[in-house]
Amino acid sequence: xxxxxxxxxxxxxxxxxxxxxxxxxxxxxxxxxxxxxxxxxxxxxxxxxxxxxxxxxxxxxxxxxxxxxxxxxxxxxxxxxxxxxxxxxxxxxxxxxxxxxxxxxxxxxxxxxxxxxxxxxxxxxxxxxxxxxxxxxxxxxxxxxxxxxxxxxxxxxxxxxxxxxxxxxxxxxxxxxxxxxxxxxxxxxxxxxxxxxxxxxxxxxxxxxxxxxxxxxxxxxxxxxxxxxxxxxxxxxxxxxxxxxxxxxxxxxxxxxxxxxxxxxxxxxxxxxxxxxxxx
Amino acid sequence: xxxxxxxxxxxxxxxxxxxxxxxxxxxxxxxxxxxxxxxxxxxxxxxxxxxxxxxxxxxxxxxxxxxxxxxxxxxxxxxxxxxxxxxxxxxxxxxxxxxxxxxxxxxxxxxxxxxxxxxxxxxxxxxxxxxxxxxxxxxxxxxxxxxxxxxxxxxxxxxxxxxxxxxxxxxxxxxxxxxxxxxxxxxxxxxxxxxxxxxxxxxxxxxxxxxxxxxxxxxxxxxxxxxxxxxxxxxxxxxxxxxxxxxxxxxxxxxxxxxxxxxxxxxxxxxxxxxxxxxxxxxxxxxxxxxxxxxxxxxxxxxxxxxxxxxxxxxxxxxxxxxxxxxxxxxxxxxxxxxxxxxxxxxxxxxxxxxxxxxxxxxxxxxxxxxxxxxxxxxxxxxx
Numbered sequence: 001x002x003x004x005x006x007x008x009x010x011x012x013x014x015x016x017x018x019x020x021x022x023x024x025x026x027x028x029x030x031x032x033x034x035x036x037x038x039x040x041x042x043x044x045x046x047x048x049x050x051x052x053x054x055x056x057x058x059x060x061x062x063x064x065x066x067x068x069x070x071x072x073x074x075x076x077x078x079x080x081x082x083x084x085x086x087x088x089x090x091x092x093x094x095x096x097x098x099x100x101x102x103x104x105x106x107x108x109x110x111x112x113x114x115x116x117x118x119x120x121x122x123x124x125x126x127x128x129x130x131x132x133x134x135x136x137x138x139x140x141x142x143x144x145x146x147x148x149x150x151x152x153x154x155x156x157x158x159x160x161x162x163x164x165x166x167x168x169x170x171x172x173x174x175x176x177x178x179x180x181x182x183x184x185x186x187x188x189x190x191x192x193x194x195x196x197x198x199x200x201x202x203x204x205x206x207x208x209x210x211x212x213x214x215x216x217x218x219x220x221x222x223x224x225x226x227x228x229x230x231x232x233x234x235x236x237x238x239x240x241x242x243x244x245x246x247x248x249x250x251x252x253x254x255x256x257x258x259x260x261x262x263x264x265x266x267x268x269x270x271x272x273x274x275x276x277x278x279x280x
Numbered sequence: 281x282x283x284x285x286x287x288x289x290x291x292x293x294x295x296x297x298x299x300x301x302x303x304x305x306x307x308x309x310x311x312x313x314x315x316x317x318x319x320x321x322x323x324x325x326x327x328x329x330x331x332x333x334x335x336x337x338x339x340x341x342x343x344x345x346x347x348x349x350x351x352x353x354x355x356x357x358x359x360x361x362x363x364x365x366x367x368x369x370x371x372x373x374x375x376x377x378x379x380x381x382x383x384x385x386x387x388x389x390x391x392x393x394x395x396x397x398x399x400x401x402x403x404x405x406x407x408x409x410x411x412x413x414x415x416x417x418x419x420x421x422x423x424x425x426x427x428x429x430x431x432x433x434x435x436x437x438x439x440x441x442x443x444x445x446x447x448x449x450x451x452x453x454x455x456x457x458x459x460x461x462x463x464x465x466x467x468x469x470x471x472x473x474x475x476x477x478x479x480x481x482x483x484x485x486x487x488x489x490x491x492x493x494x495x496x497x498x499x500x501x502x503x504x505x506x507x508x509x510x511x512x513x514x515x516x517x518x519x520x521x522x523x524x525x526x527x528x529x530x531x532x533x534x535x536x537x538x539x540x541x542x543x544x545x546x547x548x549x550x551x552x553x554x555x556x557x558x559x560x561x562x563x564x565x566x567x568x569x570x571x572x573x574x575x576x577x578x579x580x581x582x583x584x585x586x587x588x589x590x591x592x593x594x595x596x597x598x599x600x601x602x603x604x605x606x607x608x609x610x611x612x613x614x615x616x617x618x619x620x621x622x623x624x625x626x627x628x629x630x631x632x633x634x635x636x637x638x639x640x641x642x643x644x645x646x647x648x649x650x651x652x653x654x655x656x657x658x659x660x661x662x663x664x
Contacts, residue, residue, distance in 0.1 A: 012515065014492050014526055045511040050355070062515050062527060067508040069358060070517035070527070071351065072377055078348035082355025082363070085339045086310055087509055090359070108351075111344040264331060264339055271332045275283055 007034045010044060015062035020055065021130075023210075023218035025177035025203030029124060030059045032180050033095070036187035047091045048083050052076040052105065055131045055205075056097035056124035074104030077112045080119050088261040091191065092119040098139040099129045102158050106138070113167035113196050117260040120190045120197045123160055126205035127213075134208035146212050160200045165253045170195035172253035176202040176225035179249060186251060195259050202247065283334040286474040293469040295433040295462040296366075299392055300325035301469075302440030303364055305477055308390070309338045310363035312352035314345055314371060317404035318460040319394035322366035346371040350378035354387045358516065360484070360507040362444055366392035369411050370401060372418065379453055380419030381518045383542060386497055386505070388447035388454075388482055390440065391415075395459040397648050406648040407460035409571055412626040415455045416600045422539050424546035426553055427455035427600040429571040433467045439597075445480035446553060450546060451502050457599060459622075461572040461650070484510070491515055495523040498541035500548050546601055555597040556606045563592030565663055566610060568631055569620040570596050573651065577620050580656035591660060599627070604634045611635035616663045618642060620651055638663075 020026045037044070045067075049060035053073035061070040071079045076094045084092045094101075101109050101123050112119070128146060129135040135148040139160065143152045161174045171193040173186045183201065190197035204210065204221035215221050225247065232250035235243055286305045293301070300322045303311070311330060313323040323342065330338030339356075343349040349365045356363040367375065372393050382389055397403035398410045415427050426446050430439040436458055443454040483504040485494065491513045496506045503523075506512040515525045520538045528534035546553065560566045565584075569577035577593045584591035594610050594617075596603050611617060617639045619628045625641050632639045642659045644651045 012492075012513070014524075015515075044513070045509075048359075048508050061517060065513055067358075067512065067514050068516065069355070069508075070515075070519065072381055072518055075347065075351045075378070078343065078351035079355040081341070081343070081348070082310070082312060082352030082357075083359055083508065084355075085341055085352070086356035086359035086361045086363070090509055107344050108348050111348075264337075267331050268337070271283070272334075275332070 007031060007038060010034045010037065010065055012062050012065040019058050021207040023204065023206040024055070025126070025201070026056060026059055026124065028177045028180055029122070029183065029201055029203065030063060032183035033059070033122065033187055034064075036184045036191065039184065040188055040191055042091070042191070047093060048080070048087075050076045050080040050083065050092065050094045052096040052100040054097040054100045054129070055126075056095055057100060059095045059124075060093065074100050075108060077101065077105060077108040077121060081112060081115075081117055084117055084119055085261065085264070094119060094121045096123065097130070098123060098125040098127070098160060099137045102160060102163070103138045110163065110167040113164050113169040113198065115260045116168060116170055116195045116257050118194055118196070120187070120199070122187070122199045122201060124201050124203050125160055126203045126209055128205055128209040130205045130208045134212050144213055161198065161252055164198035168196070168257075169198045169253060170255050170257050171197035173198075173251040174200040174202065175249050176229055176247065177204065178222055178225035178229070182249075189251070189254075193254065195257060283332045285333055285336070286471060286477065288471050288473045291469045291471065292466060293433055294321060295436045295458065295465050296321035296394065297325050298433040298437040298469045299366070299440050299456065299458065299463070300329065301471060302437035303390065303444065304329060304333070305437070305471065305474070306362065306441040306444035307479055308362045308364050308444065309333070309336055310353065310356040310361040311340045311365065312343050312349040312356070312363070313365045313367065314343055314349050316368045316371050318396055318463050319366045319368045319371070319392065321463070322392055322394070346374035347377060350375045350382070350389070350391070353389045354378060354382055354385070357387045357389050358508050360509065362388070362448070364390040364392065366394065368394050368396045368404070369398045372411055372414060376418040379425070380421060380423065382453040383419070383423045383425065384518050385516050386451040386503075386542070388451050388505070390443045390447050390454050390456065392440070392456045392458060394463040395457065403648065405460060407572060407622060408648050409459065409573065409622040409626065411457070412599065412621070412623065415457065422543065424543050425455060425600050426450065426452060426546065426598065427457050428555075428597055429457040429599050430462060431570075431572055431574040432462055433465055433469050436462060437469050437471065441477060445478065448480040448482040449502070450549065450553070451482060451505055452546065457571055459572050485512065491524065493524065497521060497525050498523045498538065500541060500544045502545060550601050553598060553601060554603045554606065556603050557595040557597055558606070558610060560592035560594050560610055560614060563590045564615045565589065565591045565660060566594045566614045566617045567591060567620055568594045568596070568607070568617050570599055570627065573620050573622050576651040576653070576656070580651065580653050580660070583653050583657055584660050587657070589660060589664060602630050607631055607634045608636065611637045616640060618659060618663060620656070622647065
């Protein structure tokens with residue numbers, strides 16, 4: 001008897017081999033996303049998955065057995081905007097990395113959040129450029145040595161979740177790949193949320209980030225996620241001193257605002273009423 | 281009439297508006313764009329018209345830049361929409377990344393380039409045929425594009441429909457090489473009845489299409505497009521891929537296949553794509569001109585005829601793919617060719633390469649202005 005993984009039905013048959021490095025968090029995240037889709041009882045054919053360039057972009061494409069669009073570096077959200085506007089009934093999910101979505105794609109990221117376009121964006125934050133060999137990212141901690149910051153990173157880093165919230169995202173959450181059950185729960189919530197949802201997933205990159213940061217192997221990085229993260233709820237009761245150096249995780253924003261597609265529908269209805277088209 | 285797709289009738293209409301109306305008549309239901317002079321009226325017209333269309337879910341969105349505009353257009357096209365953007369030189373420069381993606385993923389879309397003076401920001405309100413080669417060779421790698429060059433508001437209407445038809449037929453981006461002259465010019469535009477407009481629609485696979493095994497890409501005869509949302513489970517990637525769309529970036533043979541098949545898809549069908557307007561007849565000198573400059577070429581030929589010279593005009597309507605055979609044949613019939621362009625000679629070198637007779641060149645007295653007919657006559661007399 002052949003035993004298949006319960007989520008195997010969601011994997012494209014021709015793309016069963018992973019391209020991830022040993023110890024990467026992408027596999028955990030892919031499972032958590034698919035489990036959320038499975039638990040919600042959704043059909044892959046109702047989705048369009050869009051990704052950019054970089055390690056995390058490989059999570060939906062080519063692995064997810066649905067409509068997948070693998071695009072240029074930094075632009076998946078812009079492609080996804082066209083997809084969603086052209087087909088409001090589709091669920092649109094973008095999965096990409098911090099370099100893709102926040103460096104080259106920073107502009108598209110904030111504008112999609114501002115527009116509150118109804119899509120789920122999952123941003124894998126590993127603090128570094130993994131695929132190109134360990135260069136500095138807009139999320140790399142101050143002082144860290146990378147291949148392109150050999151004397152230590154002199155730049156301040158982005159707080160991805162904070163940026164999304166400030167730009168107008170109506171659902172914002174952050175977890176590490178240690179929090180598998182929480183990720184699934186949050187993805188389910190995001191899928192049911194109408195509006196721009198951003199889920200930041202802190203993930204380990206032992207091959208590039210671990211090597212450069214001295215944080216070592218997957219196990220050590222995983223322990224760090226486990227021991228060093230506090231939920232937003234807990235963090236609220238902590239002093240600044242207690243909170244220093246902690247990784248705040250949880251669901252930060254969940255509000256309702258009109259979404260972009262609804263605006264277009266409203267305009268169409270108004271125009272048709274005014275011109276009497278409704279009476280045809 | 282107000283909310284109809286096709287505004288049948290005779291109009292006194294600005295070129296940019298005629299272009300927008302042509303897009304609607306062709307079935308366009310999605311535009312994403314970023315404002316730029318001298319193209320903005322196209323976006324403004326479609327921003328007003330698309331949401332109001334009767335019985336259609338037309339969408340216009342003003343994106344944050346030109347890069348995202350073409351990205352959104354490609355996304356909408358994969359949802360099965362006829363989609364377009366309109367811009368000018370600096371915007372085309374920014375779009376090059378996704379022009380390459382549209383070619384590589386075989387995504388039908390239309391890009392209106394209302395050319396202006398350059399390089400860089402240049403003079404926004406002054407025409408220059410400065411993007412002639414950029415649209416052909418601007419993105420990295422080896423590829424083919426289709427570009428048509430209208431010379432009047434009427435042709436902006438007609439050629440925009442043609443561009444959509446070519447885009448749908450060949451699953452590729454198609455450029456309409458407009459410019460500030462004709463984009464902002466007002467002339468009579470006749471819009472036919474909807475039933476008199478020929479509309480092409482892309483082929484979409486029949487239900488039962490299997491994305492694992494069925495060819496959806498790299499067919500020299502254009503594979504049906506497995507658009508999203510129909511359960512095809514399509515895999516679309518900008519990276520080098522196989523006929524089923526599966527990424528393959530380890531195999532040199534796969535890359536060779538990826539490039540050559542895409543190239544051949546256009547090259548093989550060049551006879552049905554390429555359009556020229558050959559009015560050389562008995563002429564011994566041919567003026568070769570395209571786009572708005574074609575108008576000056578016609579005036580110059582007429583003035584030369586009045587002085588007893590046998591001058592005719594040869595006009596490439598399709599700039600790309602390059603009408604090499606048509607130009608070679610014409611060059612064998614005339615004694616000389618005079619190329620007229622509103623630039624320092626971008627198309628000239630392509631014409632020279634295919635011509636068996638001497639090829640001369642005359643640029644406008646001042647770049648960005650129309651050619652002075654007196655100077656063209658003088659040049660024709662020198663050539664003779």
